[in-house]
Amino acid sequence: MPTYFEKKQLVLPGELLAEGDYLPGENTYLEENKIYAQRIGLVDLDNKRVNMVALRAFYVPKVGDIVIGTVTEVGFNGWTVNIKSPYTAMLRASDVLSRPFKPQNDELSTVLNAGDLIVAKIATYDRAHDPQLTVGEPGLGKITRGQILNVVPTKIPRVIGRKGSMISMIKQETNCQIILGLNGIVLVTGKTLEDEELAINVIKKIEQESHTSGLTDRITQMLKENKVNVEEP
Amino acid sequence: MNDKPIKLIDKKGIRLDGRKADELRPLKLQVGVLSNADGSAYIEHGKNKILAAAFGPREMHPKHLALADRMVLRCRYHMAPFSVQERKSPAPSRREVELSKVIREALEPALFLELYPRTGVDVFIEVLQADGGTRCASITAAALAIADAGVPMRDLVVACAAGKVDDKVVLDLHDEEDKLGAADVPVAYMPSLDAITLLQMDGILTPNEFQQAVEIAMSGCKKIYEMQKEALKTKYMVVKDIEEKEEEEVEE
Amino acid sequence: MSSLITRVRLKQISQHIENGKRLDERGLHDYRPIKIEQGIIEKAEGSARIYMGKTEVLVGVKVETGEPFPDTPNEGVQTVNAELVPLASPDFEPGPPDENSIELARIVDRGLRESHAIDTGKLCVEAGKKVFVVFVDVYVLNHDGNLIDASALAALAALMNTKLPNYEYKNGELKIKQGFTQLPMKSHPITVTIVKINNQLVIDPQLEEEKVMDSRISIAVNEQGNICAVQKGGSSYFTPQQILEASKLAQAKAAELRKKFNW
Numbered sequence: 001m002p003t004y005f006e007k008k009q010l011v012l013p014g015e016l017l018a019e020g021d022y023l024p025g026e027n028t029y030l031e032e033n034k035i036y037a038q039r040i041g042l043v044d045l046d047n048k049r050v051n052m053v054a055l056r057a058f059y060v061p062k063v064g065d066i067v068i069g070t071v072t073e074v075g076f077n078g079w080t081v082n083i084k085s086p087y088t089a090m091l092r093a094s095d096v097l098s099r100p101f102k103p104q105n106d107e108l109s110t111v112l113n114a115g116d117l118i119v120a121k122i123a124t125y126d127r128a129h130d131p132q133l134t135v136g137e138p139g140l141g142k143i144t145r146g147q148i149l150n151v152v153p154t155k156i157p158r159v160i161g162r163k164g165s166m167i168s169m170i171k172q173e174t175n176c177q178i179i180l181g182l183n184g185i186v187l188v189t190g191k192t193l194e195d196e197e198l199a200i201n202v203i204k205k206i207e208q209e210s211h212t213s214g215l216t217d218r219i220t221q222m223l224k225e226n227k228v229n230v231e232e233p
Numbered sequence: 234m235n236d237k238p239i240k241l242i243d244k245k246g247i248r249l250d251g252r253k254a255d256e257l258r259p260l261k262l263q264v265g266v267l268s269n270a271d272g273s274a275y276i277e278h279g280k281n282k283i284l285a286a287a288f289g290p291r292e293m294h295p296k297h298l299a300l301a302d303r304m305v306l307r308c309r310y311h312m313a314p315f316s317v318q319e320r321k322s323p324a325p326s327r328r329e330v331e332l333s334k335v336i337r338e339a340l341e342p343a344l345f346l347e348l349y350p351r352t353g354v355d356v357f358i359e360v361l362q363a364d365g366g367t368r369c370a371s372i373t374a375a376a377l378a379i380a381d382a383g384v385p386m387r388d389l390v391v392a393c394a395a396g397k398v399d400d401k402v403v404l405d406l407h408d409e410e411d412k413l414g415a416a417d418v419p420v421a422y423m424p425s426l427d428a429i430t431l432l433q434m435d436g437i438l439t440p441n442e443f444q445q446a447v448e449i450a451m452s453g454c455k456k457i458y459e460m461q462k463e464a465l466k467t468k469y470m471v472v473k474d475i476e477e478k479e480e481e482e483v484e485e
Numbered sequence: 486m487s488s489l490i491t492r493v494r495l496k497q498i499s500q501h502i503e504n505g506k507r508l509d510e511r512g513l514h515d516y517r518p519i520k521i522e523q524g525i526i527e528k529a530e531g532s533a534r535i536y537m538g539k540t541e542v543l544v545g546v547k548v549e550t551g552e553p554f555p556d557t558p559n560e561g562v563q564t565v566n567a568e569l570v571p572l573a574s575p576d577f578e579p580g581p582p583d584e585n586s587i588e589l590a591r592i593v594d595r596g597l598r599e600s601h602a603i604d605t606g607k608l609c610v611e612a613g614k615k616v617f618v619v620f621v622d623v624y625v626l627n628h629d630g631n632l633i634d635a636s637a638l639a640a641l642a643a644l645m646n647t648k649l650p651n652y653e654y655k656n657g658e659l660k661i662k663q664g665f666t667q668l669p670m671k672s673h674p675i676t677v678t679i680v681k682i683n684n685q686l687v688i689d690p691q692l693e694e695e696k697v698m699d700s701r702i703s704i705a706v707n708e709q710g711n712i713c714a715v716q717k718g719g720s721s722y723f724t725p726q727q728i729l730e731a732s733k734l735a736q737a738k739a740a741e742l743r744k745k746f747n748w
Contacts, residue, residue, distance in 0.1 A: 012465050013343075013380050014388025014425040027385065029345070036425060038345070038385035040469050055469050056272070056383035058290065060349070086290035086352040127350050128301065327587050334584045334718075338700075341720035418715070428722035432702065434715035435599045440732055443712045447728060 007044055008211050010055075011037040017050050025051035041154075042211045053211065059085045059153040059183035061122050061131040068143070068181030069133070071116045074109045077101065081118065081133060083183050084150075091120065091133040096141075117143040119179055119187070139179075146177075146189030147196050151207050153184035158210040159203055166206065166216065173223040174199040198226050241410055242399045248410070250279075254403040257393070257453055262374070262464035264381050272382025274464070276374040279407050280364035285374035287382040290352035298353070303346040305353040308337035310371055312360040332368050339372050339421040339431035340379065343386045354384055365411035366394045372421045372431065373457055380465060389461050390430055392421035393453035395446040397438060402445045404453045418443070420450035424458045490696050499697050503683045508693070509538075514734065516689045521638065521746070523646040531647025531668065535639040538691060539629035541573075542636050544621060544643040548650075548668075550610060550659060551618040561608025561616045565594035567623040567636065574628040592716050593623060593637050596674045596705035600713040603644060604669035610654055617649065619668070630692040633703050637676035641748070644668060673748045674713055677735040678703040681723060686731055688738060702728070704735035708743070712736075 003018040005011060015037045017028060024030040027039045028050050037043065041054040059067075061083070069089060073080035078092040093101040093108055112118065118133075119140050125131035135141045151159065159180060160167050171178055176190035176199040186203060190196040202219060209215055242248050252258070258279035267273035270286035277283075293299035310333040314320050325333075340356065356378060358371045369392035376390040396406040397415040411417055416436025422429055429447075438446060501507055511517065517538030526532035531546035553560060567590035569577040582590075597603065608617040621643065623636045648665035680690045680698040690698060699721030705714035712732065717723065723731065742748075 010466060010469060012389065012462050013386035014423065016425060029385075029387070031387075031426070036387065038387075039383060040380060040465060054383060056381065058271075058383055086292070086349050088292055327582075327591065330584050330587045331591050334588055335716070338718055338720055342700075342722040346720075423722065426722075427724055429717070429725060429728055430722045432715055432717040432723070432728065434712065435595050437599060437707065437711050437713045439711050440736060443715075443732060444729060447725065451725065 003045060003050070005043045008042045010040070011043050011052070012040055013037055017043055017052075021048065023049040025049040027052035027054050027057075054154045055152065057152060057154045059083065061085055061087060061089070061125040062182075063122050063125055065122045065182040066119065066140075066179070067122060067133075067183040068117065068119050068148070068179065068185035068187055069183070071112050071114055071118065074112070074114060077108075079108065079112050081120070083131070083133075083181075084153075084185060085131075085183060087125070087130050089120075089122070089131040089133050091118070091135065095123075095134050095136055112142060117148070117187075119143060119181070143187060146187050147200060149186040149188065149200050149203060151184045151186055151203065153182065155207045155210050156180055156182055156184060158215075159186070159206050161216070166219070169220065170199055170202055170223070173227060174202070178203075198223070201226075239409075239413060240399065241413060242401055242403070246401075248398070248403065250407055252405075254401060255449060255452070257405045257456060258407060260457060260460055262377065262460055264377050264464050264468040270378070270382070272378045272380065272384070274374040274377035274381060276370050276377075278364075278366065278370040278373070279405075280362055281360070281367055281370045282362040283367065283370050283374050284359045284361060285371065285378040286357045287354060287375070287378040287384065288357075289354040289382070290349045290384065291354075293351070293353040299351045302350050304344070304349045304351075306337055306341055306344060306346070306356070307353060308333050308340065308356045308358065308375070310336050310358045310360070310368070312363060312367070316360050316363045332371075335431055335433065336368060336372055336375065339392065340375060340390055342428060342430045343376065343388055343390045343423060344379070345385050345387070348385060354379065354382070363408075365406050365408035366419065368431075369393050369419050369421070373461060377461060377464060381468070388423035388425040388428075389458065389465075390421050390423055391454045391458045391461055392419060392431060393450050393457055394419040395450035395453065397436060397442060397446065402442055402449055404449050416442075416446070418446040418450055420447060420454060422451055422454040422458075424455050490693060494693065495697050498693055499683050502685050502687060502694075502697075505685070507687075508691070511689075513685060514688045514738070516634075516738070516742070517691075519638070519742075519745075521642045523642055529643075530649070531643045531645075533639050533642035533646055534626075535635050535642065537631060537635040537638075537689065539627060540631060540635050541625075541627040542632065542639045543624040543626055544636070544639040545624065546643045546647045546668075547620045547622070548647065549618050549620070550615050553609070553613060553616040555613075557605075558613035559609045559616075560605040561603070562618040563594070563598060563603050563605065563621070564618065565590045565597070565621045565623065565640065567593065567625070569625050569628070573625045577625075577628070588716075588718070589625075589632055589636060590623060592633055592676070592703055592714070593621070593640050595714040595716070596637050596676045597621070597640065597644070600672040600674035600705060600707045602641065602670055602672045602674055604671045607669040610652075610659065611657070614657075615654075615659070619644075619647070628692060630690045630695045631678060633678045634676055634689065637674075637705070638742070641673055641675070642746075644670060645673075645748075672707050673743070674705045674707050675739040675742050675748070676703055676705040676714070677738045677742075679731040679734055680719070681721065681727065686727065686734060688734070702731050704732055706736050706739035710736050710740070 372392035421431030647668035700719030
């Protein structure tokens with residue numbers, strides 16, 4: 001039973017990828033024993049599973065995901081948060097205040113206001129209900145400084161790298177703190193603007209060239225070169 | 234019609250614009266032409282010039298239009314006032330309302346509506362210049378815009394019309410053939426799945442001519458499908474080009 | 486359009502059809518009983534009411550004089566409008582026509598227009614100045630599915646029942662005289678809608694069957710068995726083979742109806 005693609009080939013929706021004894025992986029679908037592509041992306045075979053990394057996709061919430069979002073509305077008992085997804089997230093006042101919430105005493109906008117940026121975790125979500133966020137863990141909560149970068153959500157795993165190798169290298173070489181929202185929003189906080197810019201450029205490069213071979217080497221080299229440039233004067 | 238004995242096809246079977254019976258008008262397709270839309274495309278098909286933009290999936294507005302078990306696709310087909318000879322009022326006409334509906338129903342079969350319940354995808358189509366066959370060109374562009382937005386699809390949808398002109402079944406009618414011809418059969422098609430998603434007809438055709446028209450329209454669709462894929466690839470191949478360039482630099 | 490039907494019921498309908506059966510014991514390709522009454526609105530120049538099972542549609546035809554279109558100065562004008570009247574279904578709401586009523590009107594219009602049902606050439610009073618305008622108003626009174634076929638049949642019946650007043654035209658003045666003549670007609674198109682449910686082609690769906698249908702195709706057929714208008718609808722597709730079957734089915738059913746009504 002054949003497959004109809006080369007490794008990491010660019011495929012389009014409706015393209016026949018494999019026939020017969022294969023399993024439909026991400027961004028593919030099965031119809032009458034045939035596997036087709038659902039999106040624009042790069043296809044790969046993992047054992048018997050036909051997988052695709054989408055070059056264009058949006059973020060669909062998953063419980064436990066760390067995301068970065070913007071507060072868009074202060075409500076009566078919580079906040080509405082835009083997490084760049086088809087579904088708008090909610091953050092409850094009681095989750096932030098960590099004590100019983102009294103609407104008559106607590107002015108929610110003094111805690112978080114429209115336009116504020118937060119790092120949060122998806123606490124609940126299913127087909128019938130919009131995602132609920134939580135910030136009740138270390139490292140989560142309001143973001144006060146740093147730079148924001150948008151990445152196609154499906155590329156985040158490449159920025160993380162195998163067992164986190166890529167991201168820890170970037171952190172180390174740029175002296176930046178980096179939070180990767182799985183919804184494709186990245187927060188970079190460094191000591192200097194130059195450090196932050198370098199980290200951002202590196203992540204952009206990974207996003208653009210995520211499917212190419214020898215990427216890790218090129219990134220290592222880019223980090224080394226640019227670091228020297230900064231230290232020279 | 235009788236007082237205009239214009240020959241639309243000459244003795245050699247050549248049409249007014251120099252095409253053969255089974256020949257398409259020149260086409261140009263571009264993907265990712267609008268930066269604010271989640272996905273977009275532009276098509277020139279003959280003198281048709283049409284923009285399509287897709288937004289979403291996103292929260293439905295107004296909220297009560299959202300469906301608990303599926304995504305909602307909304308389409309708006311609209312003609313610019315200057316797109317035709319005589320200025321068209323910008324208010325949506327009955328024709329535009331109907332076309333918006335059939336275009337939506339031509340695109341829906343390509344989507345996995347059950348995947349993202351309670352959300353909506355909006356597709357906006359603006360005909361900047363009309364030259365016969367706008368609904369087909371609109372569908373071809375709209376499908377590209379939806380794919381460009383990253384919305385999962387079963388296949389691209391591609392559309393093309395056939396018709397009867399001077400007793401002959403021909404492909405891809407232009408404005409004059411559309412107005413003076415005996416019949417017009419627009420078809421939208423998903424080539425990978427061999428599925429017809431839009432089929433309309435006006436005029437009079439024998440059952441055989443009708444069948445022939447559907448077939449010739451489908452063959453036109455298949456040709457446009459290749460151009461559609463090429464247009465998508467052109468946008469998304471840029472990444473690969475960068476890679477190749479780098480490799481060349483290393484060699485030097 | 487969503488009076489909720491339980492999932493169990495939808496499944497039941499769909500399974501029935503898979504086995505070639507229907508809820509009301511009809512065959513997949515059978516129409517419900519059809520009854521047509523003509524001339525029931527005295528103030529209208531023509532009218533007809535159709536009962537197709539529980540679906541009920543009234544069509545009234547009014548004839549007035551007006552200006553011809555500039556590109557057809559010698560021809561009368563045909564316009565079709567459809568109203569999904571709120572009393573016909575809990576899903577119909579008052580207000581301007583929505584896409585469903587506009588589509589219905591345009592399908593009925595196209596069937597009549599493309600087959601040249603009304604002999605518009607004979608409706609000219611003075612070329613370029615004054616012609617007869619035939620207003621066909623489709624009024625859906627009870628919605629139990631297949632509004633397209635019911636409306637198209639009722640519209641044709643109403644046109645066949647339409648009488649033009651005798652008149653005299655002098656110095657740009659139209660004078661109504663005693664008596665009437667029949668509205669001149671050239672063709673009698675019949676529209677047959679075929680829906681796809683569970684990959685089966687089904688004729689004349691009831692409302693509940695329409696809720697499970699994948700897609701539909703309406704085909705208008707004239708006396709010669711030629712096809713004069715087609716419209717696909719619904720959010721699924723047809724294979725080319727199914728289109729071929731549907732067009733054959735439409736011809737057979739149109740011929741059957743034509744025989745039944747002697748049109």
